[in-house]
Amino acid sequence: xxxLRNDGRRWNELRRFHCQLSTSxxxxxxxxxxxxxxxxxxxxxxxxxxxxxxxxxxxxSATVSCEVYFAAFxxxxxxxxxxxxxxxxxxxxxxxxxxxxxxxxxxxxxSEIAISIHILSQDGGTLAACxxxxxxxxxxxxxxxxxxxxxxxxxQSTSIFDSEGTSPDPWxxxxxxxxSDIPSLTVATVGDSEKIVALxxxxxxxxxxxxGMIAVGVSGCAKVRxxxxxxxxxxxxxxxxxxxx
Amino acid sequence: MPIQIIAPAPFVTAxxxxxxxxxxxxxxxxxxxxxxxxxxxxxxxxxxxxIVTPGEVVTDDPQWMRGHGTYLCQSHESGSQSIVSSLAxxxxxxxxxxxxxxxxxxxVPEIGDLVVGRILEVQTKRWRxxxxxxxxxxxxxxxxxxxxxxxxxxxxxxxxxxxxxxSEGDLLVAEVQTLSNDGQASLHTRSLKYGKLRNGVFMMxxxxxxxxxxxHVLTMNTSNGGGEVDIYLGVNGYIYIAKHTTPLTExxxxxxxxxxxxxxxxxxxxxxxxxxxxxISPETRAEIARIACVIGALAKNGVKVDEEMVHxxxxxxxxxxxxxxxxxxxxxxxxRVVEASLVKRREQ
Numbered sequence: 001x002x003x004l005r006n007d008g009r010r011w012n013e014l015r016r017f018h019c020q021l022s023t024s025x026x027x028x029x030x031x032x033x034x035x036x037x038x039x040x041x042x043x044x045x046x047x048x049x050x051x052x053x054x055x056x057x058x059x060x061s062a063t064v065s066c067e068v069y070f071a072a073f074x075x076x077x078x079x080x081x082x083x084x085x086x087x088x089x090x091x092x093x094x095x096x097x098x099x100x101x102x103x104x105x106x107x108x109x110x111s112e113i114a115i116s117i118h119i120l121s122q123d124g125g126t127l128a129a130c131x132x133x134x135x136x137x138x139x140x141x142x143x144x145x146x147x148x149x150x151x152x153x154x155x156q157s158t159s160i161f162d163s164e165g166t167s168p169d170p171w172x173x174x175x176x177x178x179x180s181d182i183p184s185l186t187v188a189t190v191g192d193s194e195k196i197v198a199l200x201x202x203x204x205x206x207x208x209x210x211x212g213m214i215a216v217g218v219s220g221c222a223k224v225r226x227x228x229x230x231x232x233x234x235x236x237x238x239x240x241x242x243x244x245x
Numbered sequence: 246m247p248i249q250i251i252a253p254a255p256f257v258t259a260x261x262x263x264x265x266x267x268x269x270x271x272x273x274x275x276x277x278x279x280x281x282x283x284x285x286x287x288x289x290x291x292x293x294x295x296i297v298t299p300g301e302v303v304t305d306d307p308q309w310m311r312g313h314g315t316y317l318c319q320s321h322e323s324g325s326q327s328i329v330s331s332l333a334x335x336x337x338x339x340x341x342x343x344x345x346x347x348x349x350x351x352x353v354p355e356i357g358d359l360v361v362g363r364i365l366e367v368q369t370k371r372w373r374x375x376x377x378x379x380x381x382x383x384x385x386x387x388x389x390x391x392x393x394x395x396x397x398x399x400x401x402x403x404x405x406x407x408x409x410x411x412s413e414g415d416l417l418v419a420e421v422q423t424l425s426n427d428g429q430a431s432l433h434t435r436s437l438k439y440g441k442l443r444n445g446v447f448m449m450x451x452x453x454x455x456x457x458x459x460x461h462v463l464t465m466n467t468s469n470g471g472g473e474v475d476i477y478l479g480v481n482g483y484i485y486i487a488k489h490t491t492p493l494t495e496x497x498x499x500x501x502x503x504x505x506x507x508x509x510x511x512x513x514x515x516x517x518x519x520x521x522x523x524x525i526s527p528e529t530r531a532e533i534a535r536i537a538c539v540i541g542a543l544a545k546n547g548v549k550v551d552e553e554m555v556h557x558x559x560x561x562x563x564x565x566x567x568x569x570x571x572x573x574x575x576x577x578x579x580x581r582v583v584e585a586s587l588v589k590r591r592e593q
Contacts, residue, residue, distance in 0.1 A: 013251040022349070025545060029351060048351060048379040050365075104316065104331055109427050111379045139299060142347030144314060144331035147300030172250060191300040219248040227252070229298055232333050236296040239348050240335070242547030 006177055007037075011169040014152075014220060017227050019132070021140045021235045028116075030141025034133040037175055038123035043133035045141040047113035062108035066096040066115040068130065074122045076176075091117075095130055098188060098198045104144040113143060124179040125153040127186045127200065132224060139232055147191030148228060151198065152220030154213045155184035156205055170209070170216040185210075187217035191225065194218050297330040303343055304328050312344025352377045352452035352481040354430035358421045359461040361442070361479035362432070364411050370404060372411055374419070377452060377481045380429040384411070388422060388433035390440065390517065410518050416442040416485060418462075418477050438462065440517040442477065444525060445487025448537050450544035452482035456551040463552050464489055468563060471532030476540075478550060484540060486533050488525050535562055542579030543586075554586060561585035 003010060015037030024031045028044035048062050056063045068091045070081040081088050095115060103113060115137070117130050128151035135149045155174040174184045183203035189196055196218070205213070297303060303315060305327035311317055314332040319325075330336075334347040354360070354376065362374040365381055372384045386407060387399050411417060419432040419439050434440050455461075455478050463476040473489035525533075539558035543550050561582045 010251060012249060014253040016253045030349065050375075050379075050381045108379055139333045140349060142332055142334070142350035144316075145299040146316070146331065147329075148298070216248055216250075219250045223250040223252060232298050233296050236298075236333055236348055239547055240296070243549065 011171050014173045019231045021136055030137045032133050032136035034129050036129045038121055039125055039129045040121040041129040041133045042118040043137040044116045045137045048108040048111035051112040056112050057110050060109050061105040062111045062113050064096055064100045064113050066092045068092050068117045070119045074119050102146050102149050124175040128153050131188050148225050149188055150221040150224040151188035152217050152224055153184050153186050154217035155182045156209045156213050157182050170213045172216050172220045185213055189218055189221040295335050298333045299331055301330045302327045303330050309343045310341050312342045314345030354378050354421045356421050358480040360481045361418050361477050361483035361485050364413050364415045382430040382432050384432045442485045444522050445485055446537055448484050450482050454544040454550055456549045458551055467532035470528040472529055486536050488529050542583050546583040557586035557589045
């Protein structure tokens with residue numbers, strides 16, 4: 001079919017986005033679960049709490065720490081990723097740095113906010129899903145944030161050129177097949193502001209294409225924010241109603 | 246290039262017969278800029294239900310002061326300052342102070358709170374106690390009842406024997422005595438009401454789910470031969486449910502015979518720091534488990550726990566003939582008990 005991607009979406013269509021708050025009732029202060037297509041991520045927040053080690057103590061602000069666990073069955077091949085795996089560490093640093101700037105850490109001196117993420121299934125856009133899940137879990141934990149942080153991926157198909165030589169539309173929210181095929185980037189923005197807090201790309205792409213990819217990614221983030229905000233409000237309303245009884 | 250993002254197609258099951266608004270729009274070429282933000286809530290727009298979410302402008306009226314859960318944001322165009330929410334929760338106004346109460350939050354200690362805590366670490370002259378707050382609390386050796394009487398002076402022998410009073414992992418009930426300026430609490434147990442906990446079970450719920458009351462120590466008469474059961478509802482969400490022990494008051498010791506004041510304190514301190522559980526009958530154990538399940542179910546269903554609700558919930562659980570430890574975790578039965586107790590409360 002003309003103009004459709006291999007999973008039947010158009011260039012500017014997101015995958016099914018499902019999110020939930022307060023998914024685990026005990027042993028964490030906030031939790032969330034996100035499905036972006038077949039990418040499934042679970043996030044738990046502990047804190048602000050006493051830091052687990054002395055090195056993490058900052059006198060005037062909270063430290064944000066992040067642990068990412070890949071389930072061995074999450075990808076197409078069964079791979080066990082240890083704590084020192086390069087990909088795991090990269091994800092951890094990306095998430096930790098993104099959220100250190102968004103959480104109002106100065107309110108919690110000498111404490112630690114620990115983010116723990118379990119990736120249950122990977123189908124492209126893992127980092128984006130992790131960032132979205134962390135935002136929701138932090139909101140659930142009642143930790144003050146400047147705004148929502150929403151992430152989305154965008155890819156640029158290179159093989160298709162039309163006759164006039166104009167570049168084809170960038171693809172929004174790439175899945176695993178597309179991600180391994182074409183260059184793609186992950187972009188995270190703060191709220192509605194189109195302010196980018198995280199931008200990663202692991203492939204090469206022609207510089208003229210980059211702007212279009214970022215623009216599509218940023219617009220995708222705005223849409224994701226709308227969906228997440230709706231869920232937060234729905235969850236909040238439900239909780240208030242139960243309390244009002 | 247005006248970008249239009251199509252919302253993901255909702256998962257449609259065979260039973261769903263709604264028209265899917267968020268589905269694939271085939272007419273996206275014709276209309277340039279529709280639906281881009283159609284379901285994204287507008288900033289500064291008051292939503293129904295009274296919930297604000299992070300990043301939402303609460304007000305840009307300069308007459309309001311910002312309180313907890315908000316921050317000031319300078320807008321780029323007009324240069325005016327607006328108050329922006331940093332939490333998801335409800336707005337509360339105190340005169341001209343705007344603050345946001347989060348739906349769920351960690352316990353913040355306040356002076357006078359009754360808390361249940363667990364010893365994390367023993368230091369030379371104090372203990373560090375986990376009370377579910379951002380910082381662990383401290384309990385000084387000088388703020389506990391020492392054996393041999395309240396008025397006894399603290400000696401270096403006591404420092405050497407610090408583990409005989411509380412050691413790592415021990416549970417205790419205490420009161421917040423002072424707060425340091427970064428919110429770290431210092432506890433005291435200088436009353437016979439407070440001290441080490443034993444003969445029961447520990448459980449934790451969200452800190453916001455315990456209603457502040459006049460007294461946080463309840464004594465309940467249980468049925469089925471369970472006898473009396475003490476419930477320590479810590480304001481920090483830690484709860485201890487134990488077999489009732491006779492409080493050591495001036496009227497006499499556990500045996501009921503009157504003793505002199507000094508003698509009483511010797512007996513009291515010996516009993517207070519014991520690590521050995523008393524004999525607890527199976528009936529009492531069953532009732533303790535039932536109460537634990539009631540409190541767990543109340544918290545899980547978003548009903549604040551207080552004396553009245555514990556009593557009503559317990560009655561409802563008795564009527565449902567529920568037993569054992571497990572049903573509190575079971576959503577269905579827990580909900581039934583909570584609903585039954587809410588009906589009872591309305592009837593009163």
